[in-house]
Amino acid sequence: MSGTTELTAAALMPADEATREIAEDLYREVVDAPIISPHGHVDPVLLLEDAAFPDPSSLLIRHDHYVTRLLFASGVSFADLGLDAARPAEPRAVWRRLAENWHRFAGTASGYWLQHELASLFDVRSELSEANADEVHDRIERVLAEPGFRPRALFDRFRIEVLATTDDPLDDLATHRELTATGSVAGRVIPTFRPDAYLDPAGAVFADRVDALLDATGRPGSFDGYLRALEDRRAHFLSHGAVSTDHGVLEPFTADLSADDAERLFRGAREGRLDSDEQRLFRGHMLFQMARMSVDDGLVMTIHPGVSRNHHEPTFAAFGPDTGHDIPVRTEYTQNLRPLLNAFGTAPGFHVVLFAVDETVYSREVAPLAGFYPSVFIGAPWWFLDAPDAVLRFRSAVTETAGFYRGSGFIDDTRAFLSIPARHDMARRLDSSFLARLVREGRVSLPTARRIARDLVDAVPRKAFKL
């Protein structure tokens, strides 16, 4: 077989030999460190059930919209990927689609992770191709059947110390409770409070969600009651180990409304009669309220703004959300977050982590904000920017203003449980590579670089997420 995907110590290391030696030295400091994953989308049921993983294409293709989107863009239909419920595809046929399009993933983040997983988890030592598609498929199937390849065993093998999931405010968190009770994995699996659907009056389910929230908590239907209800659920999450809340918004707009205005907009929102400006104002006030609650209860706030979801309506109508056509838009932080930061930016213990898919904000807005406000932490490169070159651009853009200690630490943000070690390993290699350049350029001493490398996988995420 031509080519090789064998992982070497040199992967993602700097081209320059002298710099590479420093990078490899730094990487050795962190290669075996436990994984702290304070934000992600793994389903906790996976760990509770601890069932064997299904076939290779279910595991590595069908549920990874990073992978399916590029195959779709390359001309492979959703049906051929097994995504059309009405026309099921043979799993091995789906796998062959990936193999014959493998060159299209060269240079992509998804391609790098898949290559890493094939090599490190399944000992596939050749590059995937049409020629070896079946052979690789068979090999993966064999490994999936091994008892040591169940989710819990992998959790421990991956050395995961903390894994945060993302959960609906009304989730009873029984899965998390059982997981903790059974002590089935060595690390902690903690929930994250994600109330988007409860905060955005433009969403189709807003009124229903508010009703359900008030029902579940027994709070009255006033704006104040609704705030209390949210606080109740946050308390429930806190008592189950949650350390953070997460907020996906189109823009990080915030507003501080009077009690009367908030009450009036809340009523209008429930009755579906707000115009788009009023909806925006209400959303902005709710993000502000979330910060206020974080000051009170200590939950770290993470904000993921700037993605226009479900860009292609026909695909959304046919296949639902998370099908590969969420597209970033330009995003503004400095003015949008000003009300929130004026009110809470220096409040003791308040933490807000700012993520971005618009990389222009790194040097212009996010690093300067994090270079002053003790509450602001710079989110690791997210989504489309969670890739080798983008990570180095990010480090270059933020470090000169904010240093290495105002960040979130690496965030894998993944649904793909198997990709977690590949992603964290990528981050460790890249941080080693970036630091090595600064050492080589006489900007950071080697002992300090070593300390930073270790802190980036340990003290830094623990600080940002209060772990």
Next chain:
Amino acid sequence: MSGTTELTAAALMPADEATREIAEDLYREVVDAPIISPHGHVDPVLLLEDAAFPDPSSLLIRHDHYVTRLLFASGVSFADLGLDAARPAEPRAVWRRLAENWHRFAGTASGYWLQHELASLFDVRSELSEANADEVHDRIERVLAEPGFRPRALFDRFRIEVLATTDDPLDDLATHRELTATGSVAGRVIPTFRPDAYLDPAGAVFADRVDALLDATGRPGSFDGYLRALEDRRAHFLSHGAVSTDHGVLEPFTADLSADDAERLFRGAREGRLDSDEQRLFRGHMLFQMARMSVDDGLVMTIHPGVSRNHHEPTFAAFGPDTGHDIPVRTEYTQNLRPLLNAFGTAPGFHVVLFAVDETVYSREVAPLAGFYPSVFIGAPWWFLDAPDAVLRFRSAVTETAGFYRGSGFIDDTRAFLSIPARHDMARRLDSSFLARLVREGRVSLPTARRIARDLVDAVPRKAFKL
């Protein structure tokens, strides 16, 4: 003479020696590949007449607004450049202006191309300077007089396989027909349908152009007749080998109007009574209609947005357009193109190539769009971004999301016929350099990098432009 501009195998190759060796290896795969130029501005009459080129300054300075703009910015008047019809300048004096300002072009794309042309076409082995200005001028004059230096001979020597021109919808394309009929060059010279003046009611000539279009096609003066007239001319272009249409717009705004609204705006546009919002809406609807026609007739659509033309009104008034003061502006793609992509983004066979002069859109908008929509292709770095560092930034920004196969292939987009090989050679060196880094960093295997290098100058542009 001090300095040398001698081209070496190392030009534009990576600094790191180990990476450089890989890059040179990859470059050898493509150095002799034929040139595919699916979008540009060479006048086909040049090839039909096949006359000797005029003097060096006419050839290399006066008609290249990349060059004249920087000389003008450096304090050389348009008159001294021979651009003021009322005050003709001696060609040799113009050439001396370039020579004495040659250091100002160091590090620029124009400087690199000129240096490449001087070395490879005219065997000038020293750096241009005041001291050797006359000697170099004489040498170029001698070469220009050689029979082997006529346009057709160069066309074959450059190994051009396809050269697309850019043409007015009412062009009868006789020049292209004759060129094809005579078989005078080995490759194909094909037209491109460029209807800007017919689609923008804010343009001074809009009403005239619509009248002329309706006259020429005999279609009625309704909006429907006007659409039919445009379709007629596209069919004429198709029958002359055209593969694409080109659209220069300030923003890639698109809109899908009702038949009644379109009719009403069309009438208003012809009578010059639309306000700027209505003009925008009409332009957006016409871009939408162009996509609709592309779905029907198969012509690839290319969009070149984001340039504010003729920034300095006094220069425009005195010297006309294309005089060096077209300045980019921030551009939005995600929302602007949504109507078009919702309607046609997954239509079979539809291709739309998105160019940009705002490089912030590469990672944020264009790569994510091309990473999902099978119809969207990422245009090569354009205009101010068509330069070594900018090309590498482009590759870094788009590849991790969209890979190497969702692009247009290199586009020279030039009026300067002689610069075509220099530009394509630059692209090949840079792609080899970029790929070599990924190989060195363990991200792409060498065999796959070889395949990609070859595909980038062959399969990729053939796919995007249906060649």
Next chain:
Amino acid sequence: MSGTTELTAAALMPADEATREIAEDLYREVVDAPIISPHGHVDPVLLLEDAAFPDPSSLLIRHDHYVTRLLFASGVSFADLGLDAARPAEPRAVWRRLAENWHRFAGTASGYWLQHELASLFDVRSELSEANADEVHDRIERVLAEPGFRPRALFDRFRIEVLATTDDPLDDLATHRELTATGSVAGRVIPTFRPDAYLDPAGAVFADRVDALLDATGRPGSFDGYLRALEDRRAHFLSHGAVSTDHGVLEPFTADLSADDAERLFRGAREGRLDSDEQRLFRGHMLFQMARMSVDDGLVMTIHPGVSRNHHEPTFAAFGPDTGHDIPVRTEYTQNLRPLLNAFGTAPGFHVVLFAVDETVYSREVAPLAGFYPSVFIGAPWWFLDAPDAVLRFRSAVTETAGFYRGSGFIDDTRAFLSIPARHDMARRLDSSFLARLVREGRVSLPTARRIARDLVDAVPRKAFKL
């Protein structure tokens, strides 16, 4: 002690050995060149009084809001930094705060400059740490007491040829006059006309400032009188050696109003009854008028746009401006500057230097503008962008369009007198590094690179600032 901050010839040099050798060669051309500092914020009284510097923390921490902001973000209170007048802090305790947080400055521009100053001025050869904080403090104190460490002696030792200060239009410039009269330093100390408070009707002091200006000049209270008054003060600055005016604005918006409109807005501005649109229009017209005056009197215009000042109102209320929470915003140049450039962009002798904290404008707007308009010069990377990686990104973004000769030369823009050599040295190393890469990549010849390196610290700033 572990670690070393000893400066070596390799600091900020390229990682690649072959490129590094070229860079070191180029750096040797400029390492000893005099410092030209045409824009900055050193207080001229410092030089006139020529007193010994106070303690280390006053000198290096308390008055440098680059340093205090990151300490504040790291959890050190303003009181602990000695910034709270009501609760003075012991200087040595402040110094210890820096030492214990020193790792947080790794990779930042401030950290690099401090390290450079500690090594080159105080011969501190170990990395600052909690362990050596007192020892380093003592050493600095000893040096500060030496007679050769007074401001004037350092001015000469730094080889400063020109140092521009920034001054209020009503400043009588007596300090500058005395400095010149005494001939106490070898170089020139010149004022800069900074009229922001006199041009922005949204500022709290606008009406007062206008009254004071009219009083001081004896001009009538009409708009015309006010313009004459500004011209009078510019003439005063010119007669004291000023070469430029400086303009800090949120956006570089310009407008050319009729005399009547200007008169009407001026009256409204003085009476505090303009709405925000009218205030913007008036500001835009005043920036336009400043350009008009520059055409007349020859003062170079510098524009520093794009920073939202005093983001955190509580900190501003308690500690005043320049306390670390000025945050950049997205900025537009192409359309905003069009009225100004249409009127004066090609006026003989007019110079306008465009600075930016939004690095997206470099390739998109600023370099294209400077690539055409002879009046437009590209400002050196400013504020958050005045750092090693950012400087290289800047060079990469502007050079391919505008070359090396359309820039301002390096601008230190600093209040911190002691940091001036560190900053200029940084710029020289980075320019050598950037040029070396172009040489290594076959894009610029070594002799031309040498010439450019020398011009960047000499001919280029002299040209831009008419020195």
